[in-house]
Every structure is written in structure tokens, then in C-alpha cells.
Amino acid sequence: MRRRVISMAVVSSMECVKSVRGVILDMCGVLYDSGEGGGQPIHGSVQAVKRLMDSGLIVRFCTNETQNTREKFVQKLQRMGFDISVSHVFSPAPALIRILRERGLQPHLLVHDDLLPEFDGVDRSSANCVVIGDAAENFSYQNLNEAFRVLIGLEKPLLFSLGRGRYYKETDGLKLDVGVFMKALEYACDIEAEVVGKPAPGFFQSVLSDMNLQPHEVVMIGDDLVNDVGGAQFCGMKGVQVRTGKFRPSDENHPSVKADACADNLAAAVDAILTHHQ
Amino acid sequence: MRRRVISMAVVSSMECVKSVRGVILDMCGVLYDSGEGGGQPIHGSVQAVKRLMDSGLIVRFCTNETQNTREKFVQKLQRMGFDISVSHVFSPAPALIRILRERGLQPHLLVHDDLLPEFDGVDRSSANCVVIGDAAENFSYQNLNEAFRVLIGLEKPLLFSLGRGRYYKETDGLKLDVGVFMKALEYACDIEAEVVGKPAPGFFQSVLSDMNLQPHEVVMIGDDLVNDVGGAQFCGMKGVQVRTGKFRPSDENHPSVKADACADNLAAAVDAILTHHQ
Numbered sequence: 001m002r003r004r005v006i007s008m009a010v011v012s013s014m015e016c017v018k019s020v021r022g023v024i025l026d027m028c029g030v031l032y033d034s035g036e037g038g039g040q041p042i043h044g045s046v047q048a049v050k051r052l053m054d055s056g057l058i059v060r061f062c063t064n065e066t067q068n069t070r071e072k073f074v075q076k077l078q079r080m081g082f083d084i085s086v087s088h089v090f091s092p093a094p095a096l097i098r099i100l101r102e103r104g105l106q107p108h109l110l111v112h113d114d115l116l117p118e119f120d121g122v123d124r125s126s127a128n129c130v131v132i133g134d135a136a137e138n139f140s141y142q143n144l145n146e147a148f149r150v151l152i153g154l155e156k157p158l159l160f161s162l163g164r165g166r167y168y169k170e171t172d173g174l175k176l177d178v179g180v181f182m183k184a185l186e187y188a189c190d191i192e193a194e195v196v197g198k199p200a201p202g203f204f205q206s207v208l209s210d211m212n213l214q215p216h217e218v219v220m221i222g223d224d225l226v227n228d229v230g231g232a233q234f235c236g237m238k239g240v241q242v243r244t245g246k247f248r249p250s251d252e253n254h255p256s257v258k259a260d261a262c263a264d265n266l267a268a269a270v271d272a273i274l275t276h277h278q
Numbered sequence: 279m280r281r282r283v284i285s286m287a288v289v290s291s292m293e294c295v296k297s298v299r300g301v302i303l304d305m306c307g308v309l310y311d312s313g314e315g316g317g318q319p320i321h322g323s324v325q326a327v328k329r330l331m332d333s334g335l336i337v338r339f340c341t342n343e344t345q346n347t348r349e350k351f352v353q354k355l356q357r358m359g360f361d362i363s364v365s366h367v368f369s370p371a372p373a374l375i376r377i378l379r380e381r382g383l384q385p386h387l388l389v390h391d392d393l394l395p396e397f398d399g400v401d402r403s404s405a406n407c408v409v410i411g412d413a414a415e416n417f418s419y420q421n422l423n424e425a426f427r428v429l430i431g432l433e434k435p436l437l438f439s440l441g442r443g444r445y446y447k448e449t450d451g452l453k454l455d456v457g458v459f460m461k462a463l464e465y466a467c468d469i470e471a472e473v474v475g476k477p478a479p480g481f482f483q484s485v486l487s488d489m490n491l492q493p494h495e496v497v498m499i500g501d502d503l504v505n506d507v508g509g510a511q512f513c514g515m516k517g518v519q520v521r522t523g524k525f526r527p528s529d530e531n532h533p534s535v536k537a538d539a540c541a542d543n544l545a546a547a548v549d550a551i552l553t554h555h556q
Contacts, residue, residue: 141417141454148445149452166466167426174430176423180462187461188444188454 014272016238016260022058022213023273024204024232025049026222027089028065028168029245030266031082035171038076042244044267046081052270053083055277058211061089062204062220064163064197064227066133066178067112070094090207092162092197093118096131099160099196107131107160108150110143110181129158132185134165134178144181148188157189163197165227169246198224199231208235219260221269223247230257240269292550294516294538300336300491301551302482302510303327304500305367306343306446307523308544309360313449316354320522322545324359330548331361333555336489339367340482340498342441342475342505344411344456345390348372368485370440370475371396374409377438377474385409385438386428388421388459406432410463411440412456422459426466435467441475443505447524476502477509486513497538499547501525508535518547 025031031049032039053059061084065073070093074086093115100107100122108127109119112135130147151157165177182193197203208215215236222228223245232239241247241259244266252262263269303309309327310317331337339362343351348371352364371393378385378400386405387397390413408425429435443455460471475481486493493514500506501523510517519525519537522544530540541547 137419139419139422141415144417144458145452145454148454152445152452166468167430174423174427176419176426176462176466180422180466183465184454184458184462188458190444 014240014261014263014269014276017219017240017273018276019217020057020219020238020273020277021217022060022211022219023052024060024062024207024211024218024220024237025052025266026198026220026224026228027061027063027077029223029247030221030242031061031077032080033245034168039080041080041082042265044265048267048270049082049084051274055274057273057277058213059088060207060211062198062207063089063091064134064165065091066093066115066162066197067136068114069118072114090203090210092203093133095203095206096160096162096196097122100129105129105158108147109133110138110147111135111162112138128154129160130185131160131162132178132181133162135181136175139176139181144184148185151185151189151191157191159185159189159191159193161193161195161197163227164193164195164199165224198222198227199234201231201235204232204235204237208237219273221263221266225251225254225257225259229259233257233260242266242269292518292539292541292547292554295497295518295551296554297495298335298497298516298551298555299495300338300489300497301330302338302340302485302489302496302498302515303330303544304476304498304502304506305339305341305355307501307525308499308520309339309355310358311523312446317358319358319360320543322543326545326548327360327362329552333552335551335555336491337366338485338489340476340485341367341369342412342443343369344371344393344440344475345414346392347396350392368481368488370481371411373481373484374438374440374474375400378407383407383436386425387411388416388425389413389440390416407436407438408463409438409440410456410459412443413459414453417454417459422462426463429463429467429469435469437463437467437469437471439471439473439475441505442471442473442477443502476500476505477512479509479513482510482513482515486515497551499541499544503529503532503535503537507537511535511538520544520547 031045032041070091106123108130111133161182164179167174167177219238220232221240229239229241238260240261309323310319348369384401386408389411439460442457445452497516498510499518507517507519516538518539
């Protein structure tokens with residue numbers, strides 16, 4: 001009963017998405033919860049994604065996942081039952097590689113071993129920048145010193161960070177995310193990193209450009225209030241937060257970011273969007 | 279010849295220390311250079327310390343060293359020829375332990391193995407704060423996650439950092455210092471650490487109190503422009519920078535800190551001080 005009341009409230013507050021023509025979905029915490037064996041789909045999400053794609057709305061996926069190549073990551077989601085194609089998934093590494101190519105940069109990498117295949121074919125013979133991703137166990141003192149020495153040896157230290165997350169939850173507890181090590185290296189070198197991934201506006205804009213839609217025509221659905229909702233709103237999109245994944249009740253009183261609407265989960269958000277979409 | 283000219287310039291600019299009755303000396307980079315086998319005294323420093331102590335000026339030593347107990351650290355200096363007593367050396371760990379006792383706090387420690395004996399007798403059975411020192415190889419991803427989980431599990435996360443240095447030089451290259459990991463945990467938990475050690479005013483004030491002198495009667499000599507010179511000046515002392523250790527020519531154009539005087543090394547600084555001290 002309580003569930004139904006909340007759902008009605010969502011439908012009502014979702015009027016903000018009336019003229020929406022496209023939806024961007026965050027993945028971890030919205031589609032699935034990470035954990036042992038790669039994680040579990042969130043109840044109702046597989047069906048919700050299918051309904052959204054069948055509705056005629058343009059749908060894209062946007063993740064800060066950097067512990068896997070995009071291909072391996074999408075395969076994992078497909079095994080969970082999501083009918084998603086690689087070309088519709090936007091993740092930081094391919095976006096970064098475009099930037100490196102455009103600017104003629106050669107990276108020193110401090111990333112997860114499983115992300116390395118993304119960089120096949122990227123010249124790394126003479127590093128003139130440092131790239132950090134969610135390197136997990138690779139964030140050793142030795143590897144951090146090595147990345148630091150490359151940076152401090154450059155005339156103008158240049159650091160790219162694949163996201164700026166603080167931490168995430170795995171089955172064996174909370175884990176520090178890439179943003180924490182970005183801050184560490186920023187302080188060590190007295191520089192500011194360039195963030196590739198959410199909430200960087202350039203990253204969202206590349207998704208909008210692929211959808212061929214204007215920001216006001218698109219809604220972003222995520223569990224991370226600052227990086228998903230706030231990042232999308234900064235670009236002119238609507239931002240809807242789901243109460244799954246890393247959602248915390250205190251998000252609803254955040255000092256600077258307020259979601260356009262909240263929903264219990266992706267299924268409820270999709271219900272509400274499709275109610276308004278004729 | 280050039281050396282003599284600089285030395286005269288130092289004597290002249292050192293008029294700022296005319297009424298000085300006490301001197302605080304930084305240690306690493308002023309007395310000795312760290313490196314293999316514990317390091318090497320800087321040329322002329324052993325004799326300079328002796329002359330200073332024989333002059334009737336009150337002399338204390340102030341270090342952010344946290345890779346050793348204070349006793350072991352002083353023994354190392356004594357082996358280099360410095361006639362220094364433990365009671366005249368101020369380092370962060372003993373100062374922190376006083377704070378923990380005063381406030382009834384039990385620390386979770388992320389410090390160098392060789393610093394652990396300082397904490398013998400400190401109750402750590404139920405951690406309600408986290409202490410980080412220059413833990414070097416102990417700054418593993420696993421240990422950082424563990425410290426983070428203690429912090430984020432506290433109602434009000436409380437982090438003490440033994441210093442806020444960015445990096446230091448060892449014979450095998452630059453190494454990240456404790457301040458970098460302080461910034462990492464600050465960002466992860468959205469908090470500000472309490473720094474114990476230079477440049478924290480309370481740390482300098484405990485030295486002044488032991489000397490029984492007023493700030494304007496004391497000069498601090500260090501190689502670190504921000505933490506030694508700036509920190510001392512903030513407390514009302516004079517700050518003299520030596521061009522040894524981590525001194526960099528760009529320090530002389532620092533945007534916010536300007537030393538009251540500079541000297542080629544400790545011997546030259548002591549020459550100049552004793553010229554003015556009758």
C-alpha cells in the first residue's frame with residue numbers, strides 16, 4: 001500500500017519530464033548492484049529498460065565504470081538480462097582516449113589491470129600526462145609515487161581522472177574510489193585534474209550529441225545525487241534520483257543539489273515517464 | 279668569492295634577528311640530508327649547532343619526522359655527531375599523544391611500523407579517531423580503506439595528521455608524504471583533518487612554552503618555506519630559510535610566504551645570528 005502511494009507521488013512530480021524525448025541511464029546502482037560474481041540486477045530494472053527502449057524514447061547508458069573495458073562491462077550486463085549494445089554505453093576510458101588523440105598526448109596509466117586493453121594502440125612510449133582510473137589494489141604507495149614522479153617531472157603536470165567518486169560499496173565493505181587519489185595527486189603537485197566521466201559537462205554533452213537531442217529534451221536517471229543528477233542539471237537536463245544503489249536519505253536535504261524528482265527505483269521512474277510519454 | 283658576497287648579504291639582512299634570545303631548528307634538510315644508512319650531516323651543521331648552543335641562546339629542535347620514535351631519531355642524529363638531547367626535540371607523535379590523553383581519544387593508527395613504540399600504553403581497543411603519519415609503504419589501498427571505514431563509521435569522523443607535507447626526497451627518488459594521504463581521506467569523508475606538527479600553531483607554541491620565550495624573541499630556521507618559515511611567522515616568530523634540503527629557487531618568489539632572511543646553509547645562518555648576538 002505504502003509503495004503504491006509513493007508511486008503515485010512520483011507520477012505527479014514527474015510532470016517535469018513531460019516533453020522528454022530521451023533518457024540517459026546510470027548503470028551501477030540503477031540497473032544492478034555490484035557484488036560477488038559481478039553483481040545482481042535490481043528488481044524490475046531489466047523489464048524497465050526494455051519498456052523504455054520499446055517506447056520510442058531515445059535511450060543511452062552512462063557509467064563511470066573503469067574496472068573493465070566497455071565491452072566486458074556490457075557483456076556482464078547482457079548476462080544479467082539487459083538488452084544493451086556497446087555503442088549505446090558511454091564510459092570514461094573511450095572518451096579519454098579521444099581526448100588523448102585530439103591533443104597528441106601519451107599517458108602514464110594508473111588504472112585497473114582489466115581496463116588496460118582499452119589502451120591497446122595508444123602510444124605510451126614517452127609519457128606527457130598521467131591518467132588515473134578506479135585502480136583499486138593498483139593504488140599502492142609504489143604506483144602512486146611513480147605517477148607522482150611522472151607528473152612532477154613535467155613542465156606543466158597534467159592529470160586526467162576517470163571520474164571523481166569518493167567511495168563505493170562492495171560485498172566486503174566500502175572501497176575508496178578514484179576521486180580520493182585524484183585529490184591526493186592534486187595536492188602533491190599543486191594542480192587541478194581534468195575529470196573525464198560524470199559529472200564533467202563534456203562527457204554528458206558527448207552523450208547528448210550522440211542522441212541528437214537538446215539538453216531540455218533529456219532526463220538523466222541516477223542514484224548519485226551529485227555526479228548523476230547535479231551533473232545532468234548543470235548541462236540543462238532534468239535529473240531524477242532513484243532510491244537504490246548509493247542513495248542515502250540525507251540526499252533529499254543536500255545543500256546544493258535538488259533532484260527534479262525522486263523514484264523508489266528504476267521501474268517506478270519508468271512507470272512515471274511512460275505515463276507522461278504519449 | 280661569490281659565496282663570501284652572499285654571506286655578507288645574509289649578515290646584513292639578518293638584522294631582523296637582533297633581539298633574538300632563542301632559535302628553533304628544523305632538522306631534516308637543515309642539520310642533515312636523509313638517504314641511505316639514515317643520511318649525512320650537511321657540511322658545517324654539526325659545528326654550527328655546537329656554536330649556537332655555546333652562545334647562550336636557547337636552542338630547540340622541531341621536526342615532522344614520524345618514521346621513527348623520537349628516541350631512535352635522536353640517536354641517529356647523535357651518531358652523525360650532533361650533541362642533541364631528546365628533551366629538546368619536538369616531534370608530532372608525542373604532541374599527538376598528549377592531545378589523545380587530554381581528550382580521552384583512542385586512535386586507529388595508519389603510521390610507519392617504526393613509530394608504533396611511541397603508542398605503547400595508548401589504549402587502542404575502541405577506535406574513535408584515526409591518526410596518520412608518514413606511513414610510507416604502509417599507505418596501501420587496503421590500509422587506506424581500513425582507515426576510511428573507521429572514519430566513515432564514526433558519528434563525527436575525526437582525523438589527525440602528523441604533518442601536512444606533500445613529498446620528500448630520498449636517495450631512490452621523491453616520495454609522497456603524509457599530507458597527500460590526509461587530503462585523500464579528507465575528500466573521502468568530506469572532513470578537515472587536525473594537523474599535529476609543523477605548521478600547526480599549537481605545535482610551535484608548545485616549543486615556545488618550553489623555551490619560556492615570547493614569539494618575537496625567537497627565530498625559526500628551516501628549509502621548508504611554507505611549513506617552517508611561514509608556520510613560524512604565523513605565530514609571530516622570525517623565519518629564516520636555508521638553501522639546503524628541499525629549498526627550491528622558486529621559493530624566493532612564493533606568492534604568500536616571504537622569509538625574513540635567507541642563508542646558504544645553517545653554518546651561514548648561525549654566523550649571521552651570532553654576529554648580531556652580543
